[in-house]
Amino acid sequence: MTDDDTMRISRIFLNTTLSPHQLITLDEKPSHYLSKVLRLKPSAPLIVFNGDGNQYNATIEAVEKKSVTIRTEACDNINNESPLSIHLGIAISKGDRMDLVMQKATELGVTTITPLTSERTEVKLKGERLEKKLQHWQQIVISACEQCGRNRIPAVNALSTMDNWIKAVEADRKFVLHHRTEQALDSTQAASSTALLIGPEGGLSEREITAAEQYNFAALRLGPRVLRTETAPLAAISLLQHTWGDM
Structure with missing residues (x-):
């Protein structure tokens, strides 16, 4: 063969x-x-x-x-998992943007995805509609694993508020994307687990960024261009995988 x-x-x-x-x-x-x-x-x-x-x-x-x-x-027993654990916390977005993030983040090796609500989140999900959406996202993740060769399925967590998530998530290194900062990725400190916070289409508020920093999230800028909410997590995950993972 x-x-x-x-x-x-x-x-x-x-x-x-x-x-x-x-x-x-x-x-x-x-x-x-x-x-x-x-x-x-x-x-x-x-x-x-x-x-x-x-x-x-x-x-x-x-x-x-x-x-x-x-x-x-x-x-x-084929292990295609990255040595780097990545927990993506991302504010839910409109249309099929969230579907794209779920699919591509899985291909890039993310370990866990938690959909979030934030001050500027425009999508409102609750009850049966929320449950159907979570099941839909989990199926997207499964389909991505079928395509990309992963034998472990990333977890799609229940919807959380951003404030609750930043308090609860644990990782060696935590990052919040912030296009107004001048801070690039500091790769000098080793990491086997990371948490990545991405805001909605309108971005995170100054209060939310400050709150994340108070819980040891480092502000991170991905170059001079403003990235869309579906582009930013994929660029950031690729950067983390290149630095501490298997890319």
Whole structure:
């Protein structure tokens, strides 16, 4: 099997216990995806994982009208996780910007994402609408892991206020993006865990930035240009991964 063949094998997240040489009849949703969307047939190879850090080679055994049965093969403990833990706290934004951040932050290796409300947050979520949005974001993260080869799923935490999050989050180094500061990243101090605070479209207020600094968040500027709320976290995560991670 060539590298190109391996790259074409579909990776599927399964929310179930996995073990070698296991026969599994999939639920309707993954069955529909494999049989109707990907149009895979019996004997087609797969890679399946459940977020515990392992992945399994698998083969489609049968394709029925509403179900697909697969058989797992050997367990493969492939670790694609960064040595740097990154907890992203980001104010929720309008439209599909938050979806983009969830997807790309996962690809870049973020460990945990906490959606936040802040003084200038325009999106109001609560009740059933909030619960559906959290489930939607978690599914985006899972899909990103299927695509990028991660075998551990980043956590998408419950919605929090910015003030509560900065008090509770723990990390070796903490940063708040602030385009009006002159302070660049100080890479002289080692870090195995980081927390990154990103504001909404209108930015964090001066009070919020001051509050974050009081809880040991260092103000961080990413160059002279003002970055959009969906661009800033991705640039910052890349910088942190380059400095202390695996980029």
